[in-house]
Amino acid sequence: MSLVVSGLSISIGGTLVVDDISFSVPDGQRFGIIGESGSGKSMTALALLGLLPEEALVTGSILYQDRELVGLRDRDFAAVRGDQIGIVFQEPQTALSPLRRLGAQMTAALRIHYTLSRAQAQEAAIDLATRVGLPNPESIVRAYPHQVSGGQRQRAAIAAAIAAGPDLLVADEPTTALDVTVQAEILDLFRRLSEEGGTSLIFITHDLAVLRQIADRMIVLDGGRVVEQGSVTSVLRNPQHPSTRALVAAAHATAWKRPEARP
Amino acid sequence: MSRPSAAPMERAPFIAPRHRSWVIRLLRHPTGAVSLGVIAIVCLAAAVSFVWTPYNPSSADAYARWLAPSGAHLLGTDAVGRDTLSRLMLGARVTVVVATVATALAAVCGTVLAVVGTFSYRVVREPIAVLIDVLIAFPTLLIAMMLAASFGGSTAVVIVAVGISNGVNIARVLRPEIRQVAGSDFVRAARACGVSKPGILWRHILPGVTPVFIVQLSLTAALSILAEAGLSFLGFGAPSASSSWGRMLAETQKYVTAYPLAVVWPGLAVTITVLAFHLLGDALREVTDPQLTRYDGTNRAMRQLRTLVGPR
Numbered sequence: 001m002s003l004v005v006s007g008l009s010i011s012i013g014g015t016l017v018v019d020d021i022s023f024s025v026p027d028g029q030r031f032g033i034i035g036e037s038g039s040g041k042s043m044t045a046l047a048l049l050g051l052l053p054e055e056a057l058v059t060g061s062i063l064y065q066d067r068e069l070v071g072l073r074d075r076d077f078a079a080v081r082g083d084q085i086g087i088v089f090q091e092p093q094t095a096l097s098p099l100r101r102l103g104a105q106m107t108a109a110l111r112i113h114y115t116l117s118r119a120q121a122q123e124a125a126i127d128l129a130t131r132v133g134l135p136n137p138e139s140i141v142r143a144y145p146h147q148v149s150g151g152q153r154q155r156a157a158i159a160a161a162i163a164a165g166p167d168l169l170v171a172d173e174p175t176t177a178l179d180v181t182v183q184a185e186i187l188d189l190f191r192r193l194s195e196e197g198g199t200s201l202i203f204i205t206h207d208l209a210v211l212r213q214i215a216d217r218m219i220v221l222d223g224g225r226v227v228e229q230g231s232v233t234s235v236l237r238n239p240q241h242p243s244t245r246a247l248v249a250a251a252h253a254t255a256w257k258r259p260e261a262r263p
Numbered sequence: 264m265s266r267p268s269a270a271p272m273e274r275a276p277f278i279a280p281r282h283r284s285w286v287i288r289l290l291r292h293p294t295g296a297v298s299l300g301v302i303a304i305v306c307l308a309a310a311v312s313f314v315w316t317p318y319n320p321s322s323a324d325a326y327a328r329w330l331a332p333s334g335a336h337l338l339g340t341d342a343v344g345r346d347t348l349s350r351l352m353l354g355a356r357v358t359v360v361v362a363t364v365a366t367a368l369a370a371v372c373g374t375v376l377a378v379v380g381t382f383s384y385r386v387v388r389e390p391i392a393v394l395i396d397v398l399i400a401f402p403t404l405l406i407a408m409m410l411a412a413s414f415g416g417s418t419a420v421v422i423v424a425v426g427i428s429n430g431v432n433i434a435r436v437l438r439p440e441i442r443q444v445a446g447s448d449f450v451r452a453a454r455a456c457g458v459s460k461p462g463i464l465w466r467h468i469l470p471g472v473t474p475v476f477i478v479q480l481s482l483t484a485a486l487s488i489l490a491e492a493g494l495s496f497l498g499f500g501a502p503s504a505s506s507s508w509g510r511m512l513a514e515t516q517k518y519v520t521a522y523p524l525a526v527v528w529p530g531l532a533v534t535i536t537v538l539a540f541h542l543l544g545d546a547l548r549e550v551t552d553p554q555l556t557r558y559d560g561t562n563r564a565m566r567q568l569r570t571l572v573g574p575r
Contacts, residue, residue: 049455075459078454081457082457082458083457089451089452091448094447094449096449096452097470099471105453108453109457112462157452160452160456163456164456
């Protein structure tokens with residue numbers, strides 16, 4: 001078992017935003033967390049990386065490779081972030097600093113966790129750009145974020161998250177801000193990265209149609225609680241909880257009958 | 264497993280932008296180049312004054328009082344027959360020293376106050392916020408006069424007064440900027456890559472506030488020159504033996520109706536130098552902000568100018 005979350009609760013300013021949730025993600029598995037806005041899914045993601053706001057109160061346990069992450073000091077957590085667990089956020093517009101070149105941002109984790117020469121970092125940046133399918137890798141690593149498209153920015157953000165080769169990648173709604181064709185490409189990229197590197201993936205979304213294309217197992221969050229869990233196909237075939245049904249209905253209503261639906 | 268989808272999926276090919284360093288972009292910026300030129304002339308005049316001035320700036324000549332500008336005395340002479348140009352060059356020294364030292368002091372003060380006032384523990388943070396608000400209430404000139412009254416008037420007192428009060432002002436402007444950058448997504452993303460808190464400060468937050476910071480610094484330089492001139496004019500600044508633009512104004516203003524030109528020269532020197540620092544600040548902001556800059560290194564002001572002037 002690579003990641004075991006048990007009895008995780010998060011409260012911010014006296015409000016319980018995540019209430020006693022438990023799940024586990026074995027090595028190499030693609031795991032989905034789904035829920036409406038405010039269901040606590042992003043807070044769960046931030047807790048996995050110790051990035052919750054300082055006033056947040058976390059109880060329970062997050063065991064990653066048999067190491068307890070809850071209560072870890074920030075300095076120790078920094079050694080885990082990027083190196084062992086990476087995260088991709090929702091907004092490609094703002095997830096990259098406007099002041100630094102893509103290459104420098106993509107290799108940030110590498111340069112922190114390993115010692116690289118300038119030439120090695122440059123080479124690594126080009127290699128990463130190629131792996132995430134950025135066009136013209138040699139020149140795009142020298143570009144600033146505002147000079148490339150939203151999809152390309154998200155690819156760069158993914159490159160930054162996988163740079164140091166983490167074994168677990170958390171993707172917090174990485175396709176929500178993108179249009180549908182780019183969405184499909186990014187999903188493809190995530191699937192390929194997890195297959196090639198054997199990386200576990202935690203994919204957070206509110207869109208069942210997206211989740212269905214990428215995850216094997218899933219949990220459904222509602223009001224900070226796990227209301228349903230199991231394999232994606234079984235949950236979809238036989239949704240038990242009203243909120244799951246609502247999500248299924250929403251997916252049906254919108255993009256459910258998309259032609260490229262799972263191969 | 265190895266699918267060919269590793270190939271580029273987005274169609275538009277990316278063309279590498281030609282990126283010029285901001286120094287070159289500043290030199291190509293119309294107001295940037297001009298203001299930099301003016302500041303360079305002032306600095307040069309101050310430097311040259313150490314080895315050469317047209318006349319001895321402190322030697323009085325009873326036969327050359329109130330001379331009009333001429334070939335011999337380019338800007339004329341004052342009440343005791345001293346060469347105005349020579350005295351202006353000497354005054355430039357005070358101006359340059361005050362502008363650099365006071366601005367450096369303000370920069371350090373402002374940054375430390377703003378950073379500590381944002382990231383430190385609550386017991387440190389909140390008193391700093393109060394301190395900033397209280398000090399803001401006192402005008403620079405008032406602080407300088409109070410200091411001068413207790414420590415005696417000198418250029419050093421002017422520098423400390425101007426440096427600290429502008430430092431507080433910089434901190435006041437910088438603090439919300441820092442807070443905004445610190446709360447942005449890319450800082451969270453960088454933290455997620457494992458960047459430590461000092462690393463975030465150094466790589467993301469300070470560069471993120473640099474455009475604002477630079478504008479504030481050039482404003483500070485302009486304000487410190489103005490404050491020095493003002494305090495010297497009032498008799499709090501440079502001692503009477505030395506020559507500063509403010510002193511020159513004070514000495515000549517009695518004769519403004521009889522010899523207006525004698526007042527105009529130091530006044531013009533102060534005005535032009537202050538204006539140059541203001542314009543330099545604007546130009547710097549434009550060339551250091553990548554979002555205002557195009558691939559080719561031109562920026563909005565230059566493009567506007569070109570649309571007015573037409574293609575060359």
